[in-house]
Amino acid sequence: MTIVQSADGTSIGYSTTGRGPALVLVDGALCSRSFGPMPKLAERLAPHFTVYTYDRRGRGESGDTPPYAVEREVEDLEAVTAAAGGDVFLHGTSSGAVLALEAAKRIRVDYDVYEPVTDAREPIAIDQAALRAAVRHRQKVRFVYRDMRDRLTERTVRPLITAFYGNAWLLAAWCEDKEDFRVFRQDRMSKMTILSETFQREPGRTAEDFLAQDAGPGGKK
Numbered sequence: 001m002t003i004v005q006s007a008d009g010t011s012i013g014y015s016t017t018g019r020g021p022a023l024v025l026v027d028g029a030l031c032s033r034s035f036g037p038m039p040k041l042a043e044r045l046a047p048h049f050t051v052y053t054y055d056r057r058g059r060g061e062s063g064d065t066p067p068y069a070v071e072r073e074v075e076d077l078e079a080v081t082a083a084a085g086g087d088v089f090l091h092g093t094s095s096g097a098v099l100a101l102e103a104a105k106r107i108r109v110d111y112d113v114y115e116p117v118t119d120a121r122e123p124i125a126i127d128q129a130a131l132r133a134a135v136r137h138r139q140k141v142r143f144v145y146r147d148m149r150d151r152l153t154e155r156t157v158r159p160l161i162t163a164f165y166g167n168a169w170l171l172a173a174w175c176e177d178k179e180d181f182r183v184f185r186q187d188r189m190s191k192m193t194i195l196s197e198t199f200q201r202e203p204g205r206t207a208e209d210f211l212a213q214d215a216g217p218g219g220k221k
Helices: 038-045 070-083 095-104 128-137 207-212
Strands: 002-005 011-018 022-026 050-054 089-093 110-114 139-146 152-165 168-175 180-185 189-198
Touching: 002 070, 011 038, 011 070, 022 038, 022 070, 022 095, 038 050, 050 070, 070 095, 089 095, 095 110, 095 152, 128 139, 128 152, 128 189, 152 180, 152 207, 168 207
Parallel strands: 022 050, 022 089, 089 110
Antiparallel strands: 002 011, 011 050, 139 152, 139 189, 152 168, 168 180
16 A cells, blocks of 8 residues: 555555556445445456556545535545546546546546546534544444434434445444444435444444445435
């Protein structure tokens, strides 16, 4: 792994494989270099390209500097493309496709995108930077959740992944109350408290376990 500094000083970790023209793969929000579709895609493209995969800020081995803004993620992508030599191809998926399109407005690249998504439609009341910090530090979180029928329940969870997917910011978590994985829309969360209680990685309750099963975005609530 190699580190590059983004415009705001955030460290962005990236890896390379293969030989040929530079190609940067931009993951969707639920993924990183260690899991998701890009590692296998990079392997298949390596005979034809020098493939760059990177951890988007707040994920994997990259840092995270609040407050969050899409502009900062575009700057991260610009830093990776500069490290790749500047004359690159971009391929983005889901919210990564949006970043690729935004970057293409600012730097000269050839790009290909798959299922770009739009922004969330409802205001978000919780502190998203604090939630991302809780993911990094493995701190449990308590909040009130409003479901699609406007029913309110209090949840205590182990936060695993924060992600922009479809048209909303999501939290994938292990729910202590339901003893199972759950996906929560962040615009339906309120009265969030970051607890002092931390948690350890346990088999069957990790982010990798979540991604390997079928709950996924839009799954159980």
